[in-house]
Amino acid sequence: MITTRQLIAQARAREEAMARVEELLASASGTAHDLDGQVEVTVDARGKLLRLWLAPSAVELGERLGPLVVEIAQAAMREATQDGYNKVALLLGEDMTAMIEQMTGVPAPARAEDDDPGMTVEEFQRQRAERLGAAPPEPEPASSVEDEDAYWESFDPASLRSDR
Known part of the structure; x- marks a missing residue:
């Protein structure tokens, strides 16, 4: 059973964390x-521009430069928002951070439905092989549970020694 003193201590700890x-x-x-590496933008979590870098070749973009800078700044803002949520989650925990997202109406970019999940390992290897001009690796056959069990039965933990 939680005592009154424990509840007060928890409330104070939360108050300090929120501060x-x-x-x-x-x-x-x-x-x-x-x-193309012609534009780089750094912003803080409030959207304040901290750094704008333009390559000398950016001048060749002409009228496209302005919209490109805005687009890159928006991507940097999503990155800053995610960085802020990551830091808050380490302090307050995932549940409190999710509650803050709901209260503010600004979801963490990593939770966005349209967030690009990235590429699979297979796609990465295929693209790498194309760049290097080599044939893509053959997909490995799916291992059966029996193969997996046999592997672990013969596994030698000494192979993990750090002096090798």
């Missing part, structure tokens, strides 16, 4: 760049 949220968010930032 640190502002400090954590102030230290959050995000950086993004375009695919």
Whole structure:
């Protein structure tokens, strides 16, 4: 059973943690760049521009430069938002962070439905093989449970020694 003193201590700990949220968010930032490496933008969690870098070749973009800078700044802002949520989650826990997302109406970019999940290992290997001009690796046959069991039965933990 939780005592009154324990409840008070928990409430004080939460209050102290919430006071640190502002400090954590102030230290959050995000950086993004375009695919060609001509524009790089760094912003803080509030969207304040901290750094804008343009390659000398960016002048050749002409009228496309402005919209590109805005697009890159928006990507940097998503990165900064995620950085802020990551820092808050370490302090307050995932449940409290999810509650903050719901209250603010600003979901963590990693939870966005349209977030790109990245590429699979197989796709990465295929693209790497194409770049290197080699044939893509043959997919490994799916191992059966029996094969897996046999592997672990013959596994020698000494093979993990750090002096090898």
